[in-house]
Amino acid sequence: MQQIDLARSAFLFLPLFLLGLLILPGRAALRIIAALVLAALIGWGLPQMLDRGTLTYLVSFSTMAGIYAILSLGLNSQWGLAGHVNFGVAGFFAVGAFTSALFTTTMPEGALAAYSQQAFGLQWPFLGGVIMAGILAAIVGFFISIPVLRLRTDFLAIATLGIAEVIRFIFQNERWLANGPQPMRGIPRPLDCLFKDPACSWLPPGAAEFLEPLSPRDYVFFYLIVVSLILAVVFIALERISRSPWGRMLRAVRDEENSASMNGKNVFWRRIESFVVGCFIMGVGGAVYAHYVVSIDYSHFNPLFATFIIWVMLMLGGSGNNKGAILGAFAVWGVWSGAAFMIDIASPALQLISDDLPTRGAYLRWMLVALLLGVIVLYRPQGILSERKKVSDFMTDDDEPQ
Amino acid sequence: MALLEVRNVTAGYGDTEILRDVSMEVGEGEMVTIIGPNGAGKSTVMKTIFGLLHPRTGSVHFNDEDISALQPYQIVERGMCYVPQVSNIFTELTVSENLEMGAFLAKKADIEARKERIYEYFPRLKERRHQRAGKMSGGERQMVAMGSALMLDPKLVLMDEPSAGLSPKMVGVIFEQIEKINKAGPAILIVEQNAQLSLQMSDRGYVLASGENRFEGTGQGLLDDPEVGRLYLGG
Amino acid sequence: MSMHDVADDTAPRHDDRTGRERILAALRSRITLATALALTLVVFWLLGYRQGASGSDLLSLTIWGVMLGGIIALGAIGLTLVYGVLKFPNFAHGELVTFGTYGTFTIAALLPTGAALRPFSFGWELMVGMILTMPLVTLVALAVDRVLFRPLRARGAELVLLAMASLAASFFLRSVIYLIWGSDFMFFYPGRANPILTLPLNIRIQGDQIFVLVLAAILVALTWILLSRTRMGKAMRATANNPDLAQVRGINTERVIAATWALGASLAVAGGVMYGLASQLRPEMGWFLLLPMFAAVIMGGIGSPVGAIVGAIIIGIAQQVSSSFINPAYGPGVSFILMVVVLVLQPMGLFGQKGD
Numbered sequence: 007m008q009q010i011d012l013a014r015s016a017f018l019f020l021p022l023f024l025l026g027l028l029i030l031p032g033r034a035a036l037r038i039i040a041a042l043v044l045a046a047l048i049g050w051g052l053p054q055m056l057d058r059g060t061l062t063y064l065v066s067f068s069t070m071a072g073i074y075a076i077l078s079l080g081l082n083s084q085w086g087l088a089g090h091v092n093f094g095v096a097g098f099f100a101v102g103a104f105t106s107a108l109f110t111t112t113m114p115e116g117a118l119a120a121y122s123q124q125a126f127g128l129q130w131p132f133l134g135g136v137i138m139a140g141i142l143a144a145i146v147g148f149f150i151s152i153p154v155l156r157l158r159t160d161f162l163a164i165a166t167l168g169i170a171e172v173i174r175f176i177f178q179n180e181r182w183l184a185n186g187p188q189p190m191r192g193i194p195r196p197l198d199c200l201f202k203d204p205a206c207s208w209l210p211p212g213a214a215e216f217l218e219p220l221s222p223r224d225y226v227f228f229y230l231i232v233v234s235l236i237l238a239v240v241f242i243a244l245e246r247i248s249r250s251p252w253g254r255m256l257r258a259v260r261d262e263e264n265s266a267s268m269n270g271k272n273v274f275w276r277r278i279e280s281f282v283v284g285c286f287i288m289g290v291g292g293a294v295y296a297h298y299v300v301s302i303d304y305s306h307f308n309p310l311f312a313t314f315i316i317w318v319m320l321m322l323g324g325s326g327n328n329k330g331a332i333l334g335a336f337a338v339w340g341v342w343s344g345a346a347f348m349i350d351i352a353s354p355a356l357q358l359i360s361d362d363l364p365t366r367g368a369y370l371r372w373m374l375v376a377l378l379l380g381v382i383v384l385y386r387p388q389g390i391l392s393e394r395k396k397v398s399d400f401m402t403d404d405d406e407p408q
Numbered sequence: 409m410a411l412l413e414v415r416n417v418t419a420g421y422g423d424t425e426i427l428r429d430v431s432m433e434v435g436e437g438e439m440v441t442i443i444g445p446n447g448a449g450k451s452t453v454m455k456t457i458f459g460l461l462h463p464r465t466g467s468v469h470f471n472d473e474d475i476s477a478l479q480p481y482q483i484v485e486r487g488m489c490y491v492p493q494v495s496n497i498f499t500e501l502t503v504s505e506n507l508e509m510g511a512f513l514a515k516k517a518d519i520e521a522r523k524e525r526i527y528e529y530f531p532r533l534k535e536r537r538h539q540r541a542g543k544m545s546g547g548e549r550q551m552v553a554m555g556s557a558l559m560l561d562p563k564l565v566l567m568d569e570p571s572a573g574l575s576p577k578m579v580g581v582i583f584e585q586i587e588k589i590n591k592a593g594p595a596i597l598i599v600e601q602n603a604q605l606s607l608q609m610s611d612r613g614y615v616l617a618s619g620e621n622r623f624e625g626t627g628q629g630l631l632d633d634p635e636v637g638r639l640y641l642g643g
Numbered sequence: 644m645s646m647h648d649v650a651d652d653t654a655p656r657h658d659d660r661t662g663r664e665r666i667l668a669a670l671r672s673r674i675t676l677a678t679a680l681a682l683t684l685v686v687f688w689l690l691g692y693r694q695g696a697s698g699s700d701l702l703s704l705t706i707w708g709v710m711l712g713g714i715i716a717l718g719a720i721g722l723t724l725v726y727g728v729l730k731f732p733n734f735a736h737g738e739l740v741t742f743g744t745y746g747t748f749t750i751a752a753l754l755p756t757g758a759a760l761r762p763f764s765f766g767w768e769l770m771v772g773m774i775l776t777m778p779l780v781t782l783v784a785l786a787v788d789r790v791l792f793r794p795l796r797a798r799g800a801e802l803v804l805l806a807m808a809s810l811a812a813s814f815f816l817r818s819v820i821y822l823i824w825g826s827d828f829m830f831f832y833p834g835r836a837n838p839i840l841t842l843p844l845n846i847r848i849q850g851d852q853i854f855v856l857v858l859a860a861i862l863v864a865l866t867w868i869l870l871s872r873t874r875m876g877k878a879m880r881a882t883a884n885n886p887d888l889a890q891v892r893g894i895n896t897e898r899v900i901a902a903t904w905a906l907g908a909s910l911a912v913a914g915g916v917m918y919g920l921a922s923q924l925r926p927e928m929g930w931f932l933l934l935p936m937f938a939a940v941i942m943g944g945i946g947s948p949v950g951a952i953v954g955a956i957i958i959g960i961a962q963q964v965s966s967s968f969i970n971p972a973y974g975p976g977v978s979f980i981l982m983v984v985v986l987v988l989q990p991m992g993l994f995g996q997k998g999d
Contacts, residue, residue, distance in 0.1 A: 091803055093734075093810070153987045160732045161986055163806050164937045167734075168979040171934055179972045309930075314814055317807065362825060369821035376815035380791055383808045387800075458891070484893030492891060500884040501877065508874065509881045512894045516874065556892060 010219040011053035014061065017227035018049040021068070021234040028241075028329065066226045067343055068336075072233035073295050075335035077312075078319045079240050079328060080287030086326035086393070087248055088280040089260035090155070091163040094170030096312030098143040098285045100177055102292025103302050104184045105142040106135035107193045110297070124190060125183050132196035136236070136293040143289025144282045146173075151281045155274070170313060178304040189303040193296050196232060201225045229298055236294055237332070240287055244328050247283070256280050310372065315342065318379045324389030333390060341378065345371040410435045411595055412457065412488075412564055417466035419456045426452045427619045429466070434564060435611075439586075439596045441627065443603040443640055444616035450599040451493065453616065454566050457597075458490045459483045470564070485513055489557035493568040493599075496553035499542030503533050503552055506541050510556030526555040529585055547578035551585070558589065565589070567598045571605075583609065603641055607631050615640055676989040680942070680957055683981065684964070691967030699845035704963045710852050712939075712959025713859025714921065717914030718932055719939040719951040720866055721907025727883030727946025728903045729796070731805035735787065736911065736936065737929030738816035739780055743912030744919040744928065745824050746776035748831060762850030764837040765920065773916045777909040784908040785901060787812050793897075813930070820926045829924040855917040862913055863952055866906070870948060875902050883946040934975045935962070938982035944995020953993060957981070 026041025053061055077099060084090040113119075113127035130138070154165045177184055184190050199206035201222045205214045220227075247253050259273050296302050306312070315338060323334020349356070349367035356363040382389065410433035420426040426449045434440045442450050455461040457468055459480045467476045475483055480490075489510075498506050507523050514522065527534035530551040536544065541552050550570055557565055570586065571579040579602065587609055590596050600606035607613050610627035615636055623636050630636050691701050722736045750772035757766030791808045837849050870876035882889040882899045890896055918928060939958050943950020961981055962974040969977075985992060 089803075091806065153983060157986055157990060160802055160806060161941070161990060163803075164732055164941070165983065165986065168934050168937075168982065172973075172976045172979050175973055175976050179970050310814065314810060317810070321807070363822065366822050366825060369818040372814055372818035372821070376811045376813075376818060379811035380808060380815065383804050383811065384791070384794055387804055460887075460891070480890045481893045481895050484891075489893075490891050492888065495885055495888060498881045498884045498888065501881055505877050505881075508877060509889070509892050509894065512874070512878060512892060560893070 008219075009216070011058075013217055013220055014058075014224065014227055015049045015053050016216075017231060018052060018065075019045050020231050022049050024234050024238050028332070062223070062226065065230050067339070069226055069230045069233050069298060071336045071339040072230070072237050073291055073298065074316065074319060074339055075332040076233075076237055076240055076291035076294060077288055077316045078323070078331040078335045079237075079244055080284045080291060081316055081320050082284075082325065082328060082331040083244055083247070083287060084281055084284035085320065086328075086331070087253060087260070088256045088277055089159070090277070090281050090284070091159050092166045092281070092284065093163045093313060093317075094166030094168070094173075095288055095316050096307045096309055097166075097170035097173035098147060098288035099292040099295070099312045100170075100173055100304070100307035101143045101146050102139035102289030103296035103307070104177060104190070104292075105289065106139040106293030107190050107296045107302060108184065109138045110135040110194050111190070111192055122185050122188070122191065123181050124185055132194070132297060135297070136290055139293035139296075140286040140289040143292065144286040147282050147285025148278065151278045155277055155281060167309070167313075170307075170309065174304050174307050177307070185303075187304065189301045191301045193300050193302065195225060195229070195297055195300065197228065198222065198225055200228060233294060233298075236290065240290070241328055241332065244287075248328070252276065252279075314379075315375060318375055318382070320389075321379060321382045321387070322389055324391035324393065326393030327389070327391045330389050330391035337390075338375065338378070342371055342375060345374050411438075411471065412597070413469040414453070414457060415467050415469065417453075417456055417463040417468065419452060419461055419463045421461070425464075425619070427456065427463075430616070430619070430621055431466075432614050432621070432624070434595050434597050436563070437590070437593065437595050438611045439590045439598070439609060439627075441603070441606040441610040441613040442597070442599045442616055443607065443613060443630075444622075445640065447618075448616045449619040450616055451568055452619075454490065454568050454597075454599060458488065458566060481513070484560065484562075487560070487563040488566065489560060489562040489564075490566040491553045491557045491568060491570065493572055497541045497549050497556070499540070501541055502538050503541055503544070504537040506552050506556050507533075507559055510559035514560055522559050522561075526558060529558070529588065530555055546574050547581065550574065550578075550582055554582075554585065554589070558594070562594050564595045564597065567596060569599055569601055571600065571602045579605070604631070673989055673991075673993055676985060677993060679984060679988060680981070680993075683984070684957065684960060687961060687964040687968075691964055694968040696967040701964065701967065702844060703846050703848065704967060705960055706846060706848060706856075707852065708960030708963035709956055710856045710859070710921070710959070711963055712956035713856055713863070714914050714917045715932065715935045715939050715959055716863060716952045716955035717859060717910045717917070718929075719936045719943075719955045720863070720948045721910045722936050723940040723943065723946055723948060723951040724879060724883065724903050725907050726940060728879060728886070728900060729792065729805070730886070731802050731809065732937065734806065734809040734933065735812035735816055736907070737931075737933035738813050738820070739784055739908050739911040739929070740915040740918070740932055741820055741926060741929035742783055742816065742915075743773075743776050743780045743908070744915035744924050745820060746779055747772040747912065747916050748824075748829065748919070748924060750775050751831070759832075759835060762838065762840060763854050764832050764835050764849075764851050769831060769916070769920075773912060776916075777912045780912050781905040781908040783816070784904040787816070788900070788904055817926060817930070824926065826926055831919055831924070851920045855921060858913065858917065862910060866910065866948060869906070875899070879903055879906075931975060934982075935959075935978040938978040938985075940992075941982050941990075942985045942992055944992030947992070947994040950992055950994030 022045035023041050026044050027037060030037045030040050032040070056064070077095060081092060081095055084092050108124060108126055109128045109130045110132060111124070111127040112129050113124065114122040150169055154162055157165065178187050180186060197206070200209070200217055201220050201224055203218070205217055255276055259277065319334035319338045320331050321334070322338055323332065324330025349370055353364040353367060356367060412434040414430060414432045417430045418425060418428055430449070430453060432440070432442075442453060444450050452461065456463055459475065459478050459482070463476050467474050469475065470483070470486055470488060473486070475486065498509060501509065504523065507526055508519055511519055511522055532548060533551055533555055536548065541549065544552065554567070554570065567586070570582055574582065583605055586596060586598070598606055598610070607627040607630055613625065613627050613630045614621060615623040615630065623630060623633065625633065631641070688701055691704070696704070718736065718740050721739070722733060725733050725736070747769065751768045754768035754771060757768055759766055791812055792805060795805055795808060837851055839847050839849055841847055870880055878889065878894050878899050879902060881892070882894060882896055886896060889899070915929065918932065935955075935958050939951050939954035942954030942957065943952070958978045958981060962977050965977045966974065
């Protein structure tokens, strides 16, 4: 095994371990051991089985799917837990992405300032940016939720869709804020010195030597760890929340809005809190996205990529189920990415139908995802994994209502 | 053979069974009252007859035809109309438009003549024909609801608590009209809280309790029955 | 609620609301809403004036606003009827607009090109194309209803699922539009002159804009006649008002629903063609109109065609006049803000009805 593959294996260990913990059944102690063993085996095996290009593709696929999983979890804490129909995920996603970018980049100076404008650039570290992204998205969500959450579901859907569009208009048109219609570039990647030559100065020589064969192209191996950890934190937090009295109350409100609203004021604030929590997570998702793609502009946060597809993910995986939200994100991102290959392969056939069709193949993917949502809504609205009703540890599995 | 026959009907919503083995019949031109305590399933009987709810077992026959599986509009075509207890008018439409909607299945040319006939029953509606129905008083609304149901000259009219929420004076007016309508032809099956008044006018009556038939007899017979009186007439 | 509905007016009503509740209720009345909207427009005119727009500029902007309002109204009438009858917000309505525009474009291109009907920029073939496209887009709407909405309706699905289904339909139809016509902007008559006329009071307006204004007015009037004079129109209003009772009265609601789709789709085609004449054809055009359309529907009150027209005109004027003092790109944002104001003050809108 070459050193480069070994180094890549090392990076795969943690994400695989977390994945193992998520999907393996059984008791905690056993699960940890099993996940450790499996992660080591698979992490070691994968670079041997796959060629380097394929493995890199797989890792960047998982990174993107993981980012979508964060967004999908955010949406689940609104829709799955409290029944808020937020058709404006894109807005909070965008606020998070641009906030983190503004907090972590350097203010352009000199000649550059003429081409690239932004409100400020504070050079904060990555984590600071991520937290600020969550906080700002939550603040925006809070101010929006007060007038909007009193409304009927259908008004909420329309209003949130509008909010997302307005936020997108702002990032498109306000040059001073985040470089207007031009992309905001140079968003720093955390610890990207690991993959540079010479590597970060603080690294012990042994580690630097170990990482030496890796090039900046392999950065995504590290970023997958970042995404996995953030995803794990969000997942655990949401699992706790949904089993807490707060979460149980929200579900009760969602299912029986009339009876639970007997103590109205209380319920209203709980509903606002759940909306704000979801916005915070979406903001974090935006930040994680921004630092991954390095350069962002308003067009990334369109209703298709940043709202619609996330709804399809959550609906497919299973509304109300956090594991489902993650599963849905990977599955739909798989369909979306896989469709690109299929369309490439089918392109000679498409050419026969019309000369224009192969160049418009991308829209076949839209169609596919739209069809997928249609099929889910018609045939399995509860998704693959339906909601776990077990909300108390005092309930045994037999008590679970069907 | 009776006009309407409900044969051993069991019906309900979701997991809950509301009617159990209910049977009743209404003959041509008869007036029949169903009484019973709250939650006895009186409104459910109406909905099941009218196709808004389909029986699980048993069947509903109208004019010797099994109508258990038909949709409401098909039942209306066959000559039965229904006056629900609440939201029984189109509040956004005028009185005259409400009546027209009652005759959606009639020929266009007849509509004016049909409306005139309804105005004979309820002259007050003629005065107010261009008014939005939602702006009218409770009694007038009830007139609009009954008038719309009579537009197609039905053989049978189902009325769900026509006196609910009305002032005593208005109750008298409405019942007078019901009697007049019944005399003019259609059979009437009526669910009423105001059991005394309704039974007095009725040819026959049924007492429903917990979703089952309890008593049946002539209107006066039920009023005189000491047990019915004690249990269901509050006297 | 129902007790109040059937209460005889001889029964005395007690008003036991506290003073604060009364003030809130007054704030949320329709009159307050109407006043707030009128004030907003006045403030917009004043802001425009302060930014140096002349009186005749503002008058032109207002007339353009009415024209834009007419376009929005044509979409919004269909949207509000479908919303009223089927009880869900149809997020795919914008795509019916887009389909109508591109369909008209294609059919008009198949017809022999006639000379421009001066002072307009288009020839008769565009009008023929538009009329031929209406039944086609109706078919599209009916097909979507049959495949998607009707099964959900039959199952008594929640509003959220229907809304989600319509979002899926929106993206599906848009992908079809992209696949057939591509993503480039198009014009009905590229390069054809569209002279600006100067009317009295120094109002500058294009021939096409006058046409849009007049046609929108005609179609709106025809729709009003249809809804208030024909039996099917009344049945649509009745079904929107009280779908359960419509069924009880013997109205075949599925037929009413089909008629509603036909009317909504046809008006969407007209709206789209006029929007295409006023700007250009692009696959996202319907989606961009969706927010103003929803704003008009909510402002007017769901299910009320008259409300949708009034709402659309207010929004059209607000969007155009606001362009004299803020970046015109925020037009849809302005309509969104107005919508939120309506939702906060009076979610029933100007002409809406209380739910039964």
